Amino acid sequence: MRLLIKSRIQLWTTCFIVTAFSVVVTELSLLTTLQVFGAAAFTSPSLFYLGIAIPVLVAAPLTYVTARIGMQLSDAHADLRRLDDTDALTGLTNRRSCLASANRHLGEAKEAGKPVALLVIDADYFKQLNNTYGHATGDAALQFLAAKLAGCVRQSDLTCRLGGEEFAILLTGLSESTAEPLAMRILKKISAQPMVFDGKIIEMSVSCGIADTTVSYSMTALFKAADDALYAAKDVGRNRIILFGDSRPMSVATVSPVPG
Numbered sequence: 001m002r003l004l005i006k007s008r009i010q011l012w013t014t015c016f017i018v019t020a021f022s023v024v025v026t027e028l029s030l031l032t033t034l035q036v037f038g039a040a041a042f043t044s045p046s047l048f049y050l051g052i053a054i055p056v057l058v059a060a061p062l063t064y065v066t067a068r069i070g071m072q073l074s075d076a077h078a079d080l081r082r083l084d085d086t087d088a089l090t091g092l093t094n095r096r097s098c099l100a101s102a103n104r105h106l107g108e109a110k111e112a113g114k115p116v117a118l119l120v121i122d123a124d125y126f127k128q129l130n131n132t133y134g135h136a137t138g139d140a141a142l143q144f145l146a147a148k149l150a151g152c153v154r155q156s157d158l159t160c161r162l163g164g165e166e167f168a169i170l171l172t173g174l175s176e177s178t179a180e181p182l183a184m185r186i187l188k189k190i191s192a193q194p195m196v197f198d199g200k201i202i203e204m205s206v207s208c209g210i211a212d213t214t215v216s217y218s219m220t221a222l223f224k225a226a227d228d229a230l231y232a233a234k235d236v237g238r239n240r241i242i243l244f245g246d247s248r249p250m251s252v253a254t255v256s257p258v259p260g
Contacts, residue, residue, distance in 0.1 A: 085097035087160070087161040089139055089142055089143065089161075090142055090143055090145075090146035090161050091146065092146050092149075092150070092159055092160050092161045092167070093158065093159065093160035093161075094160065094161065095160065095161070095162050095163055097160070098158060098160030098162070098168060098170075099219060101158055101170075102118075102158060102170050102219045103219050105158060105170060105172055106213070106217045106218070106219055106222070107217070109172055109173075109213065109217070110213070110217040114172060114173050115173065115174060115175045115212050115213050115214070116170060116171065116172050116173070116174070116212060116213045116217070116222075117170075117171040117174040117175055117176055117178070117179035117210060117211070117212040117213075118168060118169070118170055118171070118210070118211055118212070118222050118223065118225075118226045119168065119169040119170075119171065119179060119182075119183055119186075119208055119209070119210050119226065120162075120166065120167075120168050120208065120209045120210075120223065120226040120227050120229070120230045121149070121166070121167045121168070121169070121183075121186070121206050121207070121208045121230070122165055122166045122167075122206060122207055122208075122230055122234070123141065123142075123145060123165035123166075123204065123205075123206050124204070124205045124206060124207055124234075124238040124239055125205075125238070126138065126141070126164075126165040129141060129202065129204075133197075133200065133202065136198075137197055137198065137200070137202070140195065140197045140198075141165075141195060141197075141202065141204060142161070142165065144195045144197075144204070145165075145167065145190065145204070145206065146159075146161065146167070148186065148189050148190050149167060149169065149186060151189070152182060152185050152186045152189060153169055153171075153182070154171075156172060157169055157170065157171050157172070158170040168223070168226075174212070175212045175214070176210050176211065176212045176214075176243045176244065176245055177243070179210055179212070180210060180241060180243065183208045183210060183241045184241060186206070186208070187205070187206060187208065187239065187240070187241065190204055190205060190206055191203075191204070191205050191239065205238065205239035206239070207230060207233040207234050207238045207239060207240060207241075208230065208233060208240075208241045208242075209225075209226045209227060209228065209229025209230030209231070209232065209233055209241075209242055209244060210226060210229060210241060210242070210243050210244065211225035211226040211228075211229060211243075211244035211245065212245065214245055215244065215245065225244040225245075226244060228244060229242040229243060229244040230242070
């Protein structure tokens with residue numbers, strides 16, 4: 001039997017049910033013995049009350065311990081699920097879980113006829129930062145960026161670390177054009193406040209590509225479009241946003257560049 005005890009109420013309820021069941025079974029056993037063998041089977045009336053005392057004294061502690069273990073296993077299972085879905089360094093959703101959740105969000109949005117925008121964001125000159133300051137600073141920089149992203153998005157948005165210095169944000173209900181102000185807010189927030197780590201002040205910036213579901217409600221196609229826009233942003237100077245679907249050609253929005 002798989003125990004899924006998630007609260008103390010469930011714990012004590014399980015304990016009570018099993019103990020009550022033990023009392024009933026014991027009493028029925030004693031009554032059956034009485035009917036079959038008669039009163040001679042009992043040397044004292046107090047034996048009848050042992051049918052209650054024994055289960056309470058034995059079954060209750062045993063049931064409590066078993067239920068307690070079940071609750072701890074349920075907690076451990078939930079913790080493992082969270083760890084499995086979370087990027088250990090940044091605390092954001094990891095790539096595997098992000099793709100699974102994104103496909104679900106896209107399916108629901110398609111049924112509802114809602115647009116979805118995808119931001120793919122990459123830290124500028126990150127390899128240079130790693131080589132100059134070391135991997136510990138690089139890890140701190142990724143945590144810094146993750147905190148900035150999390151501080152800009154809505155609770156309903158899906159924010160994840162794709163791997164390395166690349167992040168993604170899925171915005172349900174937004175198109176490329178309506179997602180651009182949020183992306184610009186992210187770029188400005190990161191550029192405006194340098195990271196301070198180990199006594200060093202480190203300026204950072206990111207580039208961003210945006211695509212929406214006018215491309216497709218397939219996560220594979222949507223990601224490719226946003227990723228292509230991101231690389232176009234890198235090619236034209238970094239610290240800027242490019243919209244995949246703009247035909248003028250691609251719209252370029254930029255903030256004050258960070259030396260690097």
